[in-house]
Amino acid sequence: MPNHPRQLFIFTDGEVKNTKEVLDLVKHHAHSHRCFSFGIGEGASTALITGMAREGSGHAQFITGTDRMQAKVMQSLRFALQPAVVNISVDWTLPDGITVDALSPPINVLFPGQRSLIYAQLKGESSGGSEGTVTVKYSLKDQPVTNQLHFCLKPTEETGLAVHYLAARTLIRSLEQQERLSGSDLFGIRKSIMDKMICFRNRIMKLSVQAGVSSVYTAFIAINKESRQIVKGPLLQRRVPAYWSLRIPNRPSLRGGGPGSDCESEEEHCRGSAGKSRVKSTSRLGKRRWSHKLDLLLQLVSLQKASGCWDLDATLADVFWEDGG
Incomplete structure (x- = not known):
């Protein structure tokens, strides 16, 4: 029906011999439907799954190993029920003598919560202006939207x-x-x-x-x-320690004193052999605790997913439990 596009969910678990014909068929009907594809297992064709989603302005999902199908299907269902950004175009305005080659494939659709990176290579040398403009046009809820970004063509030193x-x-x-x-x-x-x-x-x-x-x-x-x-x-696999130059507030200096350190204000700890021994002992304790903090931080970073979030599981809970202890 007009203005009511069909939402097509396709599941496959193996290789398909006529991938090009399938993608051509999806592209031919792209004006009347959106295609959400799911590849199940290691044998699913990546070209087929991603191609159907691309040509059908949908979303591709891969379900392998211990992945739960329900969660990924529900995510695609949320995309299907919400308006998406479509009719995306990218236009470049550059000075004479500068050309641009798009390195990223064209973007057909973006759903709420998604983002996309566009890479392009600028070639040539301009004798005139030193500024370029990239214009992104798209439609959201049948409303045209235009965004412009001005950038400098002169590269920085580093x-x-x-x-x-x-x-x-x-x-x-x-x-x-x-x-x-x-x-x-x-x-x-x-x-x-x-x-x-x-x-x-x-x-x-x-x-x-x-x-x-x-x-x-x-x-x-x-x-x-x-x-x-x-x-x-x-x-x-080798774990390389990270050496950070950070000052820990309210803690003695690791070098046993100096201007601005806590030892300078506590004269009874900085004078005499007993005071030196106490400062050295406190410094070692602070160094061990800070090393432990760094280990926990590295564990936390290693558990972070590419999207920036964490899975709420027992491993993440252990990191915070040790930090609180």
Whole structure:
């Protein structure tokens, strides 16, 4: 019915041989329905699950291991019952001589509580303006919305490479997905399909090596600098302590005094051998307690999920129990 799109929930637990045909069918009917896909188990096709959600302006979920299906289905159901951001477009306004290449795949839909990152590469050199503008347009509840962001084209002195790595990773994942879609229908292999897959593979490997970001065709190896030989052996986990430069209020200095320390105000503790012994003992105790606090903090950080939240389970409760003790 018009203005009442169909909400389609699809569950699959295995490989599908005609992925491209399925995605084309979903895209053809995208004006009348939204597709929410669920991949059950390790054998579900990633290209199929994510592709149906992308072409059908829905949401993809993967249910593996001990995941509970009910929670993920309810999340998708909440998305289906609420208005979503659609008709998303990104436009760039740049000075003459500057071009832009989009590294992220286009965004079809965003549901309440979701966010998305867009990576793009600016090329060239401008002899005129030093500012660019990116305009994001979308529709929410049939109302058009426009947001603009102005940014400076001059790089800072210390930008680092973190964003470059993330952008390269996004482009690699996009190329990997395109390769899977190109090779999804291998019944009666055609030369054009194989040539396209080889082209994708070469681009992925070249970008992975240049950016230092792993892919399905590359991996990191360790090389001994002295012997120039590859280090072989099983992977081992090593816990590297973090050294923070923090001052603990209301505690003696770890160096046993000095301007501004607690020992300076307590003259009876800083004078004589007995006073020095007491200061040293208190400092060691404070150092051990602070080391314990750091261990608990690292445990808390390791339990945090990528979305920024924590699972309310026994492991998290143990961390707070030890902290309170």
